[in-house]
Each structure stands twice: as C-alpha cells, then as structure tokens.
Amino acid sequence: MSGIFISYRREDSAGWTGRLAEQLKERFGAESIFMDIDTLTPGVDFTEALQKYVSSCNVLLAVIGPSWATATDKTGKLRLENPNDWVRVEVAAALKRKIQVIPVLVGGASVPTMDILPDELDPLAHRHAHELTDKRWHFDLEQLIKALPPIPRPRSLSHMKELWQSKPVVIGGLVIAMLVSARLVLPSGNSSHLPQPSPKPAPVVRPNPVFHHNQLRIGQPARFKDARTSWMYTVLAVHTDRSWKDALALRVTVRATNEGALQAGFGDYNFKLLVDDVPRSPTSNLNESVEPYSAKEGTILFQVPVTAQRLVLQIHVGNDIAEILVDAGNDTPLPMPTLSPTQTAHLAKVKFPIQLRVGQEARLKDHRATCVYKVQVAHLTLARPDTLSLTVTVQVTSEGPLKTDLGKNNFRLLIDDVPRPPTSVLDDSVDPHSVKEGTVTFSVPVTVKQVVLQLRMEDQAAEFPLDLSPLWG
Structure with missing residues (x-):
C-alpha cells in the first residue's frame, strides 16, 4: 500500500x-x-x-x-x-x-x-x-x-496516463491507420452518401418545482452497520428558504441513533444531495459525536439551484448508501408535539418535585462482576417552561469478584422510544462485594408521553417504565 x-x-x-x-x-x-x-x-x-x-x-x-x-x-x-x-x-x-x-x-x-x-x-x-x-x-x-507528500494514483489511472505520455508515436500511428482505413471504405462523390447526424430532440420544458417553506419528506429511517457500531438514521424534517437570488437553502434535520457500545461520530461526511443526479456536498460543517446507545440530532445545509428538478438525499455509512427522495409536492409537515391549553394550565398548577414510583430491581453482569441495581429515588422538577428534569438515584450492590464501573454509560432514558444519555456527570466505581449509590439526571420535554429507565452493563440491559400519571393527575 x-x-x-x-x-x-x-x-x-x-x-x-x-x-x-x-x-x-x-x-x-x-x-x-x-x-x-x-x-x-x-x-x-x-x-x-x-x-x-x-x-x-x-x-x-x-x-x-x-x-x-x-x-x-x-x-x-x-x-x-x-x-x-x-x-x-x-x-x-x-x-x-x-x-x-x-x-x-x-x-x-x-x-x-x-x-x-x-x-x-x-x-x-x-x-x-x-x-x-x-x-x-x-x-x-x-x-x-x-x-502531504505526493500520493500515487491508483495503478489503473496511472497506467493510462503513462500509455498516452510514453507512446505518442504508436497511438498517433494507430489513429492515422484507422482514418485511412475509414477513407478507403467510404463511397466517393457526393457527401450526401455519408451518414447524416440525427436532429437534436427539442428540449423538454418542465415547470420549476414548488418549494414550500414547511417540512418536506420526513420519518424515513435507514439502518447501517459499520466496524464500530450499528446506526439508525431518521430524517425528521426538511425545509427550504430563499437565501440567495439564484439558490435555495435546503436544511435537513436528521436523528442519528448509535445502537452500539462505542462512541461514534456523524457529520457532513455522511450526506450527499443529488441535484438532478449531480452530487453536492453539504455546507454546514456538522461534526457530532454520539454516545453509546444514544441518539443525537443534527441539521445539514445544502445550497440548491432554484432550477433544480429532482432532489435525492443520500446517507453514506461505510460502503452503504440509503437514498431518500425529497419531494416538495407530496410530503406532509412534521407533527410537532405540543401541549393543549388544558395541559398548559394544569402544568402551571403542579407542585414540584413530583415523586415517581421506585423499588425496581435488576441483576446485571459484565466481564468483571455481577451487580444488583435497585432504583431508590426518581423525581421530576420543572427546569424550564418546556423541559422537565428527571433525577434518578440507584443503589448498586456488587457481588464480585472485581471492581466495576459506575458511570453515566450505565444509564439511559428512552423518551418516547428515543434513547438519551444523562445530562449529569457520573464517573465512579464499585468495589467487589460492596454497595454504592449513583445519581444521574435526564432532560425530558414536557410533551413526553412515556419514559423508560434503562440500566446497562456492557451488552446487558434492564428496562423499567416510569409511571408519569402523578404529573398529569
């Protein structure tokens, strides 16, 4: 190499x-x-x-x-x-x-x-x-x-280049011989005997597409697997605006879900936009890292000519490609969850913090120890008008034989089926045959319908749905 x-x-x-x-x-x-x-x-x-x-x-x-x-x-x-x-x-x-x-x-x-x-x-x-x-x-x-030092081209390309540069006489002779042979078989006289070029077809005139300012194609999941992790990409929203005189700004909001045990990245390099079959790269400089068993959203920006007829979003992971047609005329807007006036009025009267049911237990193990996790505390507070804060305290009992980790990667919260990591920092360990408590905090939108606490040790996981009825009565 x-x-x-x-x-x-x-x-x-x-x-x-x-x-x-x-x-x-x-x-x-x-x-x-x-x-x-x-x-x-x-x-x-x-x-x-x-x-x-x-x-x-x-x-x-x-x-x-x-x-x-x-x-x-x-x-x-x-x-x-x-x-x-x-x-x-x-x-x-x-x-x-x-x-x-x-x-x-x-x-x-x-x-x-x-x-x-x-x-x-x-x-x-x-x-x-x-x-x-x-x-x-x-x-x-x-x-x-x-x-960088000079990087040699692939052999097939360099071989062709060498052929043209080092054999000009031979190639020139071949071209002349071909022309002479062609002249010998052509009929003499009127040039009308020569094949006439076909008339060019009349250009097809298509109406310019109608680009709406609302979302275009949404909810298109695509699954991938590379050497690091398994991915699920979901297009959440696509919308355009007239940012330049002769071009549109096309913004694509994507959720990348890392389903593996290693932190991995996603960014502009995962996306291309085929504009009338011509690939274009994003101009957004998106560069994100996604924690294990977690999801993160990002927005990719493309510059699109107003004369574009067909747009296809490509998602690239390794050697795999998924294509999603961006159709301005047939897509429905992204349904954004919102609180009803009744729910908003109710939330204003709620007395925080709200204690949730606890006591759930799970026995999990990794390559170092077996541990019993018991949920001791789970309560909600109102962090912002649109955001709740969920705090969870878990007691971990190690059954040995080695010290094991107790950190934020042991906890995930499925918020309406989307995995989220804690927003707090926890970096601790549990000694063999010992007991220790750990506390983590999650950020939860007030529009949430269901949450599931997930406790993890390497590839093992236990899930506990949390009852939110005390929040809404």
Missing part, C-alpha cells in the same frame, strides 16, 4: 476523523486511505497488518483530540502507558521507519509534550502540527493537503 494512514482514538476524535477520511477518499481515492479495522480483511492478524500498512504508507496523520493523551482503559490506566496501545504502536512504527508523521489537531487540542509521551513517541512533540477547526474546516483541510 502507498497512501495515507490515519491514526486516531475513537473515543477522542471519531467524528472529526470520519469527516477527514471521507474527504481524503474523495481527493485521493478510497484505496489510498487506511483507517483502522474498517480496511482489514476479516481473519488477518491485526498487529502484523498494522505494521505492514504503516511501513508502506507515504504519510501517517496522527489525529489528536482533547483526550488523546489522557484516555484511560477500563482499569483507569493511561492508554499511552500501555506498550500494546494501538495508537502508540501505529505512531511509533511510523517514527521508527522515518515515515512522515503529521499531528492533526482537532477539538482545540494541542500537541502533547515530551513529559507525558512515552520515550518512543518523543519525536512527535517536535513535529509541525496542522489544526482542523470546525469554522474553517475546508480552508484548514486544503492547507493540510498541501503539506
């Missing part, structure tokens, strides 16, 4: 790295970009494959986010201190082989200093870094590309 090797930490910079990789693939071709296990053939030795790819690449981009140097494993130890840490192995292999290494800074990060780097990564602290910022992404990316 000759090309670009991208090294990064998923929990640190997955969103930025995915966006960077997609745009580099557009520029240099997918076969010239290597980014972790997505590119590996199933069954190959991971360590050997990494060494092979790093050794044969032209440049390694070390994407460094805010927690690149401080990321820890499940035991609380810094990942950089582990000689088998994949990021450390990748960067060290490139430095050892004198391959160009470029630190790429995202999320406001800076290059780690030598005092926190392992000895084999010390040269990284002295490498000139390139920063990618959300506000100037396209400009910053162009500056990074200018700093």
Whole structure:
C-alpha cells in the first residue's frame, strides 16, 4: 500500500476523523486511505497488518483530540502507558521507519509534550502540527493537503496516463491507420452518401418545482452497520428558504441513533444531495459525536439551484448508501408535539418535585462482576417552561469478584422510544462485594408521553417504565 494512514482514538476524535477520511477518499481515492479495522480483511492478524500498512504508507496523520493523551482503559490506566496501545504502536512504527508523521489537531487540542509521551513517541512533540477547526474546516483541510507528500494514483489511472505520455508515436500511428482505413471504405462523390447526424430532440420544458417553506419528506429511517457500531438514521424534517437570488437553502434535520457500545461520530461526511443526479456536498460543517446507545440530532445545509428538478438525499455509512427522495409536492409537515391549553394550565398548577414510583430491581453482569441495581429515588422538577428534569438515584450492590464501573454509560432514558444519555456527570466505581449509590439526571420535554429507565452493563440491559400519571393527575 502507498497512501495515507490515519491514526486516531475513537473515543477522542471519531467524528472529526470520519469527516477527514471521507474527504481524503474523495481527493485521493478510497484505496489510498487506511483507517483502522474498517480496511482489514476479516481473519488477518491485526498487529502484523498494522505494521505492514504503516511501513508502506507515504504519510501517517496522527489525529489528536482533547483526550488523546489522557484516555484511560477500563482499569483507569493511561492508554499511552500501555506498550500494546494501538495508537502508540501505529505512531511509533511510523517514527521508527522515518515515515512522515503529521499531528492533526482537532477539538482545540494541542500537541502533547515530551513529559507525558512515552520515550518512543518523543519525536512527535517536535513535529509541525496542522489544526482542523470546525469554522474553517475546508480552508484548514486544503492547507493540510498541501503539506502531504505526493500520493500515487491508483495503478489503473496511472497506467493510462503513462500509455498516452510514453507512446505518442504508436497511438498517433494507430489513429492515422484507422482514418485511412475509414477513407478507403467510404463511397466517393457526393457527401450526401455519408451518414447524416440525427436532429437534436427539442428540449423538454418542465415547470420549476414548488418549494414550500414547511417540512418536506420526513420519518424515513435507514439502518447501517459499520466496524464500530450499528446506526439508525431518521430524517425528521426538511425545509427550504430563499437565501440567495439564484439558490435555495435546503436544511435537513436528521436523528442519528448509535445502537452500539462505542462512541461514534456523524457529520457532513455522511450526506450527499443529488441535484438532478449531480452530487453536492453539504455546507454546514456538522461534526457530532454520539454516545453509546444514544441518539443525537443534527441539521445539514445544502445550497440548491432554484432550477433544480429532482432532489435525492443520500446517507453514506461505510460502503452503504440509503437514498431518500425529497419531494416538495407530496410530503406532509412534521407533527410537532405540543401541549393543549388544558395541559398548559394544569402544568402551571403542579407542585414540584413530583415523586415517581421506585423499588425496581435488576441483576446485571459484565466481564468483571455481577451487580444488583435497585432504583431508590426518581423525581421530576420543572427546569424550564418546556423541559422537565428527571433525577434518578440507584443503589448498586456488587457481588464480585472485581471492581466495576459506575458511570453515566450505565444509564439511559428512552423518551418516547428515543434513547438519551444523562445530562449529569457520573464517573465512579464499585468495589467487589460492596454497595454504592449513583445519581444521574435526564432532560425530558414536557410533551413526553412515556419514559423508560434503562440500566446497562456492557451488552446487558434492564428496562423499567416510569409511571408519569402523578404529573398529569
């Protein structure tokens, strides 16, 4: 392989790295970009494959986010201190082989200093870094590309180029021979014997589409699976406005649901808009990270000519594509949940906090311990006129044999079937054969119809519907 090797930490910079990789693939071709296990053939030795790819690449981009140097494993130890840490192995292999290494800074990060780097990564602290910022992404990316060494084209393309450049006499001779042969078989005399070109068909005149200012096509779910996680994308709303003289601003609001155990990113790089079959990229600079087993919304912006006849939204995840027709004439507006006047008046009279029923129990386990979770407290308060705050306290009893985590990833709230993470911070642990309490807070819209508390340990989950009748009487 000759090309670009991208090294990064998923929990640190997955969103930025995915966006960077997609745009580099557009520029240099997918076969010239290597980014972790997505590119590996199933069954190959991971360590050997990494060494092979790093050794044969032209440049390694070390994407460094805010927690690149401080990321820890499940035991609380810094990942950089582990000689088998994949990021450390990748960067060290490139430095050892004198391959160009470029630190790429995202999320406001800076290059780690030598005092926190392992000895084999010390040269990284002295490498000139390139920063990618959300506000100037396209400009910053162009500056990074200018700093890259020459990246060879795919062989099929370079072979054609060499053929034309190195064999002009042969190709020219072939063209002349073809012309002479054609002249010999053509009838002499009047040129009317020659085939006449067919008349061009009259252009088809179509009326300009009517773009409404309300939502267009909505509620179109699409499921994907990549090497990191399983995804469900749902288009929530599409609307346009006349932002320019000869163009429209098309805004697409999408919910990305991460159904896996790893944090993952989504952004502009996941979307294209086919405008009369011509692909266009977004101009919105969307770059989000979605926590495990959670959902997040984002809005993508496209610039669309007013003369456009057909619009198709494409969602790209890995090598999979889902297409959604954007039809201005046949779609219904997005039904937005609202409170009735009676409900609004009732809510103004409610005395907060409201205690919800508790006492639910579940036994869950991970690779370190089995734990019993018991819901002890659950109450609602009114945080804002349109938002409730749900606070939940859970008692966790560890049955051993090892210390296990107690954090926000152990809790999710299904709000009308949409999974949401806590808005509070919880980062604790439970010793073997011990008891500890943990408290988390969720943000809940006042229009909610049902909520389900989800307790998780790795891939195990227990769900408890919470009775909201005390809120509405």
